[in-house]
Amino acid sequence: MGAKVLTVLLASCLSVAVTARGQTYRSHIAHPIVQYKMSATLDPLNKTVKGHYTLTWWNHTADTIPDLYFHLYLNAFKNLDSTFMREGTVSRRRDLLRSWRTMPEAAKWGWVDMDRIQVVDGPDLTQLQTFVHPDDDNASDQTVMRIVLPQPIPPHGTIRLAVDFTSKLPRAIARTGYDGDYFLVAQWFPKIGVYEGPGERGRKQGGWNCHQFHANTEFYADYGVYDVDLTVPADYKVGATGLTRGVRQNPDGTTTYNQYQEDVHDFAWTASPRFLKITRKFAWNDEVKPQELLHWSHVFGLPADDVALRDVDVILMLQPDHRGVEDRYFRAVFNGLKYFGLWYGQYPYDTLTVVDPPRHSNTGGMEYPTFITAGSYFWPGAHQFDPEGVTVHEFGHQFWYGLVGNNEFEEAWLDEGFNTYSTGKVLEAAYGPSCGYEEVLGIPIPNLSWLSVSLPAFPFADLGSIPIGPYFSCVPMPERTSGRLFYLNHAKDDDLVRRGWEYVDGASYVVNSYTRVGLTLRTLESYLGEDTMARVMRTYQQRWRYRHPTTRDFIDVVNEVAGRNMDWFFNQFFYNSDLTDYAVASISAEPLGGKVGIYDENGRKVAHSEREAETKSAKSAARVYRSTVLVKRLGETLAPVDVRITFDNGETVWEQWDGQYRWTRYTFDKPSRIQVAEVDPEHKLAIDADFNNNSYLRDVDGTGAAKWYLRWIFWVENLFFAGGFLA
């Protein structure tokens, strides 16, 4: 008895409720569709998570729903026959799993089992589970599970389910799993799909939207409440979605963290004994200058209070060997909170957790609500945007994916593309352009190389190639056209608006979800003007927060805010795979020397020679030249473009061309000869396939080529000099 009392007392002493900070977030959703009350325990030895939850799911539609669909994402990593693994164009991940040959099979694969599912105070549904394959005929895929209910869910009815599950985590792959004692637990629990009613996201009939896990797709879920108890060994540090409401030390040497968050559509967490867990406050009053607030208040036509931000606790889960980048991580997040907040509306949640994953863990660069994974190196270059680029990008997903919850399976560009555009804008505003880098023996060297020379196998066994380039210093890399070469190389692979798993390969998915969209939105911004574009983006964000928009919804916002129909733009740049290329094909300038040939003068035929005309023209003080410009549309997309013509005397003429037909010609009779003609001189068409041909000089200018020739000679002389040591 005495021992029992002592144990209870001891447990009470150890059970310290620590509230990191009281919740200040107020829900924006009157009736959440999902409410998870969950508990989960990590077994680090067996790499498993045993969990239980009670899910309260609300049928928000007028449909009677006969069944339930669940995502079992972890089953994508169960074997090589899942759809995720079979989609072999991204064989990299298959190769990764196969490369872990020395690992026991049980250690490297992952899966999730729904051990029990039961309607609370109702029937047990466990035996009714069936795997379905809505996207393909792969009977081996187990990433979507369906249960036909004994009793359908009535319109606007609620069902409460009690679920026990076991998740075996894979050796970290595709941003989930474990690496040593590090765990990134994501896509880890049986997660109910999205039921879309008639009219939602353009649906004619209601139905479940619950796609299989594909190699090139991410996620889609409904907003709701997550109240999760996470139990881990006491020496493990935990970071997770939401606010830590309490920490309890358990008598068995474990610790339980209670995490809580409303108005989110997923829950992820990380645990490792190695983490340095560092918290800093984003104090918005210190970060945003009053004039910045006034500026954006003016741009949006909103009171300053409506543009104001809020304080946020930023929690960094840092690798111990990355102390050197701690400040850079926080600065990147703060810049994200500031600029995304000012432009699109404040980040509404109380916390943001940033995970700095260990090397080679395949878990960097991923977003979950209020929780992101970034990634860095212990010694990144000063202007390498590492970790800034990935941190700002993943933070940006809190807005594009988190707050505006598009369907990432079907319209990935609505978050990845928007975020590429937004990330570039934030990096520009906060840091200016980054530099190109080469690594020499792991040391980051600012450099931009034009090309690499492959070294022959003999005598350079496996040394690879050496970069040949003009610079060993920072070459500013413009954010506006970031990734343009990658886009151009894959531009014709697919149309942009396409379901994630239907792109021809992973590169096309990346181009059409990220790069091309970033370039296209920059182009749209050029056409609308920066302020109008800012209003478009803010309106779209605010209108669709906590909802699931489609491409059409965005276009409608553009048309509304711009006050003009921009459907032509989206038809050109989103719904096809055409290239854009406007060029000045040629220019010429001829003196108008007067008459040449036979003319009827005073009733007789008079001959005027060319020489006579030239002599006359040369002597004339009012000499006139006929300058001609031929502008061509070499690409297939159609867009209105400006044309600027500059004459020798400095005079400039602007023309506008609708860009519809294949070519247009401009002719000018002026006292000065044309010097240069430019089409789209401001490069509004960021997506143009060739800026070089946007201008045409009357006279060849060889200085640039000569200068670079000299530099190349010098560079190659030094290269050959070094090669001479082999002699």
Add this chain to the structure above:
Amino acid sequence: MSVRSAIRQGLHLAGRASAGVWALFLANLALAAIATEPVYHGILSFSGHSLAARMLATGFSPDWLTDFSFNGAGALDRYARWIAAVGLLSIPVDAVLAGGVLARFQEADRGHKSSGYFRDCGRYAGRLLRLMLVGLILYWLVLRLLHQSLGGIINRWTADWLDDRTVFAANLGLGALVILGLVFVNLVMDYAQVRLVMDDESSAIASFLGSLGLTLKRLRTVFAVYLLPSLGGISLLLLYRLLMPWRFINSHTVNPPGRGWQEPLTLALLFAGQQAVMFGRFWFRVATWASEWSYVRAWKSQMGR
């Protein structure tokens, strides 16, 4: 003989071997000009009529490189292959030219006029080319054993390490080891070239073995004699990096009205500056050989050989 004496005598010898310096310098310049000529024509034909030409005269733009890469499909790869091919050719050329340079030292030693630079090149060409093959095999062995094999082991060993600082240290250590291995081979081959000409009738293998023996016996001294003049050449590159006035050059490669001479003069000065650096690097290269020559000669007389 002390390191200082060897280098002092070497610098003196190098001063008398200017023909060799010029030959190496001009051959290298010609090969580099040939290797990069397609780049010049590529840029000129792609951008000669574009405003990009003016941008290239004063700076550089990654967007332009994107245009060049995408719209001149395969051009960069072709340039790379061509540069690599000419680069491979330059290795035996340098081997042959080395014979002429080293024969200048022979001439100074024996006090008689040699039979002419290029004739001397031809005289030692066969043996120097064979020595070059020995060297290439040794370089390959170093890279194969250290870079490829040991590097592979380190990669496998560190694959699951979570801490990238220690992995970096391991790879940096490996890199240092590879560089030391390459320097050691280069050291031995350099002295072997010297011995091949000095001993006149010595075979490539005998020269190599003789050099290896000397290097192993007198590593510290031999290395110092090799390293110090070499550092002179490297310091020239650093000076170039620090002193070349790119801001001035970039602002003067566009002709303002009425100053048509500015642009060609600036380019001429740029070229002259670059080639002065290269000439200096070759001079120090020859000085390295000369210092090695002086040291080996003194060592041989000391040994009574």
